[in-house]
Amino acid sequence: MRGKHHAETIIVGGGVIGCAIACELAARGHDVLLVERARIAGGTSCAAAGMLGADSEEFTHAVMAKLARQSRVLLHEQEERISSLSGVEVGLQQHGFITPFRSYSEVSSYKNNRSSTLSEEPIWWDRVSVQQEAPWLNRDTYGAYYRPSESEVLPVNLTQAYVRSAQAMGARVMEGVQDVHLHTDVNGVQGIETSLGTMTSRNVIIATGLHGEELMRQVGLSSPVLPVKGEIAAVQFSPHHVGYRPDKTVYAEDIYIVPKANGEVWLGATSLPGRTDTKVSVQGIQKLLTAATSWVPGMKDAHFLRAWAGVRPSTPDGLPYVGACESVPGLFAAFGHYRNGILLSAITGSLMADLIYGKTSEELGIQDLSPNRMNRKEILQ
Template sequence: MVQSGLSQPEKVIGSSYNHAKFKLLTPSENSTKTPEICHAETIIVGGGVIGCAIAFELASRGQEVLLVEQSEIASGASCAAAGMLAAESEDFAHPFMAKAAHESRELLHKHKEQISAITGMDIGLRRSGFITPFRSYSDLSKYKDRRNTTSGVQQLWWDRSTVQREALWLNRDTYGAYYRSLESEVLPVSLTRAYARSAEMMGARILEGVQNVRLVVDNHGVRGIKTAKGEVCCKHIIIAAGLQGEQLMHQVGVALPSSPVKGEIMAVRFPIDQAGGRPDRTVYAEDVYIVPKANGEVWIGATSLPGRKDHSVSANSVQRLLGAASYWIPGIKEADFVRAWAGIRPSTPDGLPYIGKYEQIPGLYTAYGHFRNGILLSAITGRWIADLLEGKRAEEIGIEALSPERLNRKGVML
């Protein structure tokens, strides 16, 4: 096995994430009177990119927010993501998600400017575009047939001579490629921590290391949470805890299933004397993606292993990823291996995330199940949840298809 680098898969650019702890009083710390029950208007459970983006959006609207995370900010799936904002290159199963992806990418670009102004932090945004290359005309035809339509996708076709002119580092035998100039990517940990820090500087409170979160509800709706650190009462609870979201919802008798899908990624770095072979644009091929990052590394991914929850990285996976990547970019054979890591992504039965208000329990909201598009959909998810909390209806926002109650309405066995 290759040692997993999950705990620190990227260098954070810019200011460090250094928040003040929000302390909950426990009986032992306040034994002379009834333990204090802290209050927050809205509690977000989960400190990944989705939870932090929601905190950012709510705080920017002046809402009182407490975010609790069982480990550290950006320590789960957000820590292991590749950070691609592939709104046009990704093959979405649902047209609704393709539209949402475009809106979210545009919104995230705007957030980048806000985050920089508020915190000075750099999220590692690169807007160099993505290349989808093909070995032959046959491969191109199969790709077109599977994608069915390219309506709304802004792309250019590069023939062999154009590829050789525009991407000298790409395999010289490449038949042709689509170039999508609007695609971009970020450093995912940097983005997640920047969202958290920005939210905090706008008034949100963030608490890490919160274990044993229990949801407190009654016949009137949510009342708060109990944790190993104490209790907090609130008006709204937002479940943005990725794979742990299903367990949290089970606490209140709600079945919203999600399945783990393990993905393995690796990073290489080109020596200075081999810099000419380093890609300057992301390659989003059928069998691999290759992403040059703002921290100087090139990330290569990813495997897809349904049902796997371990964070090990197999030598076989590294070999497969390197083989696929070095076919498209021969210079990768001479690059220095940096590390490999794995992340566990939550998938839902119908491929759509659970985003919305759970009507049967007033005050309870969900925002998990984004599978491989959590980074891309983080900005729009934050906006949707904030709109719902301000009183807008799902139908008004246009997200009724994402309702956490949709599977019951469809008769899906849970």
């Protein structure tokens, strides 16, 4: 309804990051209002594969590797509570990830290109072990690394579990809130002006993914977001082909194959920098199906269910914007997580709540994620 609303903290953005922040703040008894321009989990979060690949993902920055591992642990700890509060099963599964190779040279190249941010060494499976542990993989597979700690969730379910848990703990949520403009004065942020009226607050957290750059620009801050389109397909194995169905995630160089708790197997993802449309191309899906079948031959007998696309928010330096905006008191940013929004959702919620309650980025060890960092670089140049 149109009118004037007030909250201690307003979160702009109803994706997995905004919903995780709302859940954490509400759990601490904070007065929070979350506003979403369309519908909850309607953007990038609904197009993710939901992998919690803290060790499989190649993080070149130590702080990202650390936060990813912390977030995976934290999400596992949260799962039972948010599922109970929300009535939504998040589909959390921990069957581990397999990174397969076709030859010794592929293994050598992979090892040489990995950074030193790994938390633990993976388990090596030779050809015989691969056939014993993953008989559904191509029998020509030379070997594979297995990471048993890796897990995955249903991304939309996780987002809904966060937001409904937040509501159960007192948070307010408004969808269809468009034309958001930051309301600031000499003292800092005072709230937002929207299509539904004025909303006042002491703090505003920008968690709008691709649209975060626009809001930051309103207060003179440069926080570039680069769109990267990705396509995903879902297939399902019939009961008499169950032996050919992967029971662990395949995290290969050319594809990931993710068996989900709902019985589907998701195949992803293409990477198209600069594309902002969400149309699914024949070429993209053909590429995914070809790669998936080369690793899992039984895939050719699976039933095609559907395909979808989303646009991920990347940043020039590969780091998300997480922290307080130094030049505008009360304004905070939490966007630009690229392909790791689901993985980093739990820790981002915790970090943002800590910041709202007075901790500094230096205390939390996240100063490299400062939303002001691009402005500093521009000044230096």
